[in-house]
Amino acid sequence: MSQDSPRELLEQLIQQQPDDDERPSKSQLKREMHALQALGEAIIAMTPAERARFPLSDDMLAAVEETARVRSHEGRRRHMQYVGKVMRREDLEAIRAVYAEIEQETLRRDHAFHRLEKWRDRLLEEGDAAVEAFIADFPDVDRQALRQLIRNAQRERERNKPPASARKLFRLIRDTAGL
Known part of the structure; x- marks a missing residue:
């Protein structure tokens, strides 16, 4: 996976919206999926109070809660792929805004x-x-x-x-x- 921060990956993902006449390449789809997984991992790693600030769907909240129960390495890898899949349906602009706000508070x-x-x-x-x-x-x-x-x-x-x-x-x- 890439060494970029979840915020950088999210910004790249939002900027890389494909044109209507051109399908994204398989590599591009993989990069987007990895970016969504990294963002999901960053959200999972946050405190419950920080996580509550995000506009997350019920499916995403359930996936986040389920992460604590997954013990095996392979199970966690598959679960993080699922988290990335669920992240596709989330409002990425709103999530990015909250993520940036939390990052600024941490810096301050x-x-x-x-x-x-x-x-x-x-x-x-x-x-x-x-x-x-x-x-x-x-x-x-x-x-x-x-x-x-x-x-x-x-x-x-x-x-x-x-x-x-x-x-x-x-x-x-x-x-x-x-x-």
Whole structure:
């Protein structure tokens, strides 16, 4: 199967609608089927809350639920072919829109976590100047807990101990930022 992401495969599939006067080649049909299977696998891999956002038919929802019961490798392969077949009848434009929306939310969440990780690293490396900058950005933070966690994390780092306080510091930063 192709190494493209399900979104790329879906976009290719939508763009490759054949002309009325020309039948698609067997290879083209296979590529489309693999793209639909990959999209089905991506939907199956999502959380139930994310999956609920997709405009899926009852047949597709049943196929998704059935996937959890399939144990054997060959059975799963055949079932994924069935999922691809059922995907042919779905509204691909609407599915693509929801998939893109979920992908954007994931990117935003990842960027937010990277910013929080940078704050944690900055607090541990720069000390009081970074603490004052953090307090200026987030005035509701528990200052005493913040300073205590920074001191504990710095000690852990010096002694090459597991970063338990650094994790607690990250949680405090995340909760303060409201993520």
